[in-house]
Amino acid sequence: MKPMTTYEAGPGEHIETTAENMAVLAKTGDTITATFNDIVLTCGPKTEPSEIVKYFSDESDRRRNEYLASPEYAKQQQERKDRDARKRLMLEGALLSCPAKPTMLDQEKWDEWVKVNQDPYGAAICQYAETWARLMEGRLAAGDTIEHCADNASHIADTVGLTGFAYGCAVSMLALCWKHGEELRKWHNLTMQIGNEGESANEKPGAVLNPALLRIE
Numbered sequence: 276m277k278p279m280t281t282y283e284a285g286p287g288e289h290i291e292t293t294a295e296n297m298a299v300l301a302k303t304g305d306t307i308t309a310t311f312n313d314i315v316l317t318c319g320p321k322t323e324p325s326e327i328v329k330y331f332s333d334e335s336d337r338r339r340n341e342y343l344a345s346p347e348y349a350k351q352q353q354e355r356k357d358r359d360a361r362k363r364l365m366l367e368g369a370l371l372s373c374p375a376k377p378t379m380l381d382q383e384k385w386d387e388w389v390k391v392n393q394d395p396y397g398a399a400i401c402q403y404a405e406t407w408a409r410l411m412e413g414r415l416a417a418g419d420t421i422e423h424c425a426d427n428a429s430h431i432a433d434t435v436g437l438t439g440f441a442y443g444c445a446v447s448m449l450a451l452c453w454k455h456g457e458e459l460r461k462w463h464n465l466t467m468q469i470g471n472e473g474e475s476a477n478e479k480p481g482a483v484l485n486p487a488l489l490r491i492e
Contacts, residue, residue, distance in 0.1 A: 279305065279306045279307075279308060280300060280305045280306070280307050280308070281307075281308050281309065282296060282297050282300060282307050282308070282309040283309065284296075284309060284311055290311055290327075290328055290331050290332075291324070291328055293309055293311055293316070293327075294316075294318070294324035294325070294327035294328050294331075295324045297309055297316065297318040297322075297324070297327060298318055298322060298323065298324045298327070300318075301318045301319055301320050301322060302320060303320075304320055305320075306318070306319050307319075311331060312331075312335070314331055314334050314335065314338075316330065316331060359434065362431075362434050363434060365431060366406070366431055366432065366434060369410055369413070369428075369431055370406070370409060370410065370413075372413050372417070373409040373410055373412060373413030374409055374412055374413065374416075375409075376405075376409070377405060377408035377409050377412050377453055377454070378412060378453070378454040379452050379453060379454065380452060380453065380454055380456070381451065381452045382452070384451060384452050385448070385452040388401065388448055388452075389401045396441070399435055399437065399441070400437065400441045400444050400445055403432055403433055403435075403437055403441070403445055404444075404445035404448055404449055406432040407428055407429055407432040407433075407445060407449070408449055408453050408455075410424075410428035410431060410432055411424055411425060411428045411455065411459070412454075412455070414428060415455065421455060421458045421459055421462050422462055425459060425462055425463075426466070429442070439485075439486040440485070440486075442486055443483060443484075443485045443486050446459065446460060446463045446483050447481075447483045450463075450481060450483060451481065460477075460481070460482075460483055461477045463483065463484065464476040464477050464482070464483065464484050465477070467484040467486050468484065472484060
């Protein structure tokens with residue numbers, strides 16, 4: 276009986292590479308096994324790499340379909356729908372005391388930005404930025420401050436789970452166009468800074484720190 280050898284895929288290795296490496300090792304006559312994304316693969320001397328890839332793909336699909344049909348997935352989806360519904364209701368309630376539109380210092384530039392961002396991702400950023408500004412403006416009219424209300428209003432306005440990059444884009448446009456944009460820009464930079472880069476950015480007109488970047492020292 277031929278020995279069985281275990282192959283360990285390297286970090287970031289693709290399944291095609293794993294299959295090819297297993298096939299090369301198996302040419303010695305050994306049976307090679309590997310675990311890839313929790314799926315156990317086996318390769319004998321006559322096994323083709325394409326067979327390993329196909330088995331992995333088929334097994335991945337089977338497990339995915341099994342999960343999609345499970346009560347656990349159905350419960351997860353319902354919880355997500357309930358959570359989204361609560362967020363929408365919270366947002367609708369908060370907007371009742373807010374202006375219908377935020378007060379823009381440069382409406383033309385704002386309208387141009389919205390016009391060129393009609394794709395789903397860009398449109399979502401535009402909608403978020405406008406909603407966020409409305410929420411903050413409502414709070415400011417009631418005597419609140421940007422420093423106190425911006426973060427909370429940001430979470431209420433985000434109903435789709437935007438990325439850090441998208442958030443940074445919203446801050447940049449509000450900084451340029453919104454009545455209270457400069458105050459928001461300075462608050463944002465100080466909130467995002469790790470050292471004193473926010474203070475430095477605040478000294479440069481229009482400079483906005485990118486929250487999607489992580490600085491490692």
